[in-house]
Amino acid sequence: MNPPARRTGRPRSAEADRAILDATRAALVELGWSKVSMGDVAARAGVAKTTLYRRWANKNELVVDAVAAVFDEGLELPDLGCLQADIEAVVLSFARLLALPETRTALMAVVAESTRDPALRDRIRTAIVDRQKRLVLVGRERAQERGELPREQDPETAARTADLIFDMIAGAVVHRVLVSAEPVDTEWARGFTALLLHGLAAGLTLAPSGARPPRND
Amino acid sequence: MNPPARRTGRPRSAEADRAILDATRAALVELGWSKVSMGDVAARAGVAKTTLYRRWANKNELVVDAVAAVFDEGLELPDLGCLQADIEAVVLSFARLLALPETRTALMAVVAESTRDPALRDRIRTAIVDRQKRLVLVGRERAQERGELPREQDPETAARTADLIFDMIAGAVVHRVLVSAEPVDTEWARGFTALLLHGLAAGLTLAPSGARPPRND
DNA sequence: GCAGTTACGCTACGACTCGTAGCGAAAGAG
DNA sequence: CTCTTTCGCTACGAGTCGTAGCGTAACTGC
Structure with missing residues (x-):
């Protein structure tokens, strides 16, 4: 076909x-x-x-492919042997690509356009989003093999959970970089990952674990 | 002035x-x-x-004000007496506004434009983003008064934490609605809030609460 | 080698949008 | 009544879009 x-x-x-x-x-x-x-x-x-x-039918489709090429050659999930380290690494990797001037200016623009163009939405999904989501699935699989996360019995619940995790990780990084326009550095990635893994109710103040004073590097 | x-x-x-x-x-x-x-x-x-x-100098500035008017009249933080309920409510409220066709198509477009236009970025920040962020600050204050969250000693750490929470909540909702193009319903809001509050390591399967015991080892 | 088919570079085109300029008239302030 | 600013209107040059037509280039099958 x-x-x-x-x-x-x-x-x-x-x-x-x-x-x-x-x-x-x-x-x-x-x-x-x-x-x-x-x-x-x-x-x-x-x-x-x-x-x-x-x-390409128009500028939108062309730009989607150009952006997809950037993510294709730059986004990876390292296997660091620990869920927290894996998430931090992929967050930093994703943020680095998102901070490039070409993706910065183009990604949200085509996403905005896609709300009125189902064909464009499908192209974005297959060329960019689904490949990012795969990293979440791979990361969870590894964590489950290590025993860091429980294996889920119901595949539908598992899929919903993976979607939620993906929206939380990608959404937070995108919002930080594009809306708040603040850098995603090691400290932010560490705080984000700690919160994602352990939650607010653990009483965290999100000071970097080990209670080192919040000085810069 | x-x-x-x-x-x-x-x-x-x-x-x-x-x-x-x-x-x-x-x-x-x-x-x-x-x-x-x-x-x-x-x-x-x-x-x-x-x-x-x-x-207005151009279409971008005009649309920012039009979108800001929508958020102004629709975004609120109810006081339900419990942090989880408050977050779920504001998530649903935010998602409802974000799913409107006018905000759906315009918000990310102006954000994308703002990466090349500092004046537009400031306008978005003051007219839209900062008002959303205020909800996080108010919600945290209430939770601290209820004793649900610890009071932070270092104001700088507190500010960074609030920024992180804001990026996580707003980012996840935006990503869910605009990128994944899936609805934010009560179930999603509940799962998201549970994860934000308790984290992954609690062994949650994110099934609707009370469904099954967290098989943690 | 030759015909068939498709891609290419080039030019031109109508339709549309942008943002600005100039005009006379309208609406307040002093 | 005068001054000042906004208003609606028209017109404009510049730029972009997406398409059409042309002759040429490249590759395939006979």
Whole structure:
């Protein structure tokens, strides 16, 4: 279904594909989402504007793929042998990508657009969101193998829980970086993870565990 | 400091102000962020386009004020006498406003724009974000008076903790509604609040409370 | 080698939006 | 009554969108 029947005719230039995505990313860095135009991207990529429209229906779809490429090559879940360390690491990794000028300006813009465009929403989901969510599933699996988290009997409950965890982790990082516009540093990641794991009622004041004074590094 | 010396000349029509904001909101509902134009809003409001530009520099600033008006009249923190109930209520209240078509399509769009526009970022902060954050501060104060949360000695740590809580609550709800595009119902709010209060390590399965014992080892 | 098919670069186009300028008229302040 | 500012209106240049048409380039199957 994917590569249907495209045996005949001149094949599409893979080089143009890369050039366009790279140009899109560069244009986002330099101009920001709202001032990036298809004509500008085409000029940067050294291709004709019609070549863009043969591949992507509009700016939204193009930018989604450009952003997805950034996350694809940068987001990973290290196996540090401990749930807390794993979460902290993925939080920092996610925040680092989110703080890049191109993702910073583009990700929320396409998400906003997707509220009115189901096709765009699906593209964002498959190209970006679902791949992020996989990290939560992998992380939970590891934690369960280590005995840090209980195994769930009901798969439906398990799925709901994973969705909740994902919304909490991704949502908090996105909100911190894009709305509050404050950096996600080691200290924040540590406090966030501690709260996620142990909750408010534990009486935490969220001072870094071990009660070291809140001095900077 | 605000708009101080405007004693002379024809005063601005307060009626036009309301008409423009209402028209903006209606246009957002009908067309969505990207297809709302200043000319369209002016026509809906029954005013000239130049009248809009006398009050707002561009579409972003106008939409921020229109969205802020929605949150102003709809976001509240009920005092239910219990931290868990208070959080659940404010989560549901926030999610309800966020699910409106006008906020849904506009809020993340202006946030995305604000990454390249410091003036817009300040406007969003003062008109929307800071007022939301106040709910966190009020909620914590009440919980501390009830003895549900410990009082913090260090004001700086207290501020960082409040920022963290705010990013977690607002971020999770925003992500759930706008990115995952799933509804925030009572069940989700209860699971989220339980997790926020008690954390993962308590062995919760996030099944509706009372369902099963937390098989922790 | 040749025909068929598709991609490419290029140009041009209508439709739309932006933000501004200029005008005369309207509405208050002193 | 004069001064000042806002108002509605029209018009404008600049920019963008997405499409169409053209001749050429590249690759496939016969």
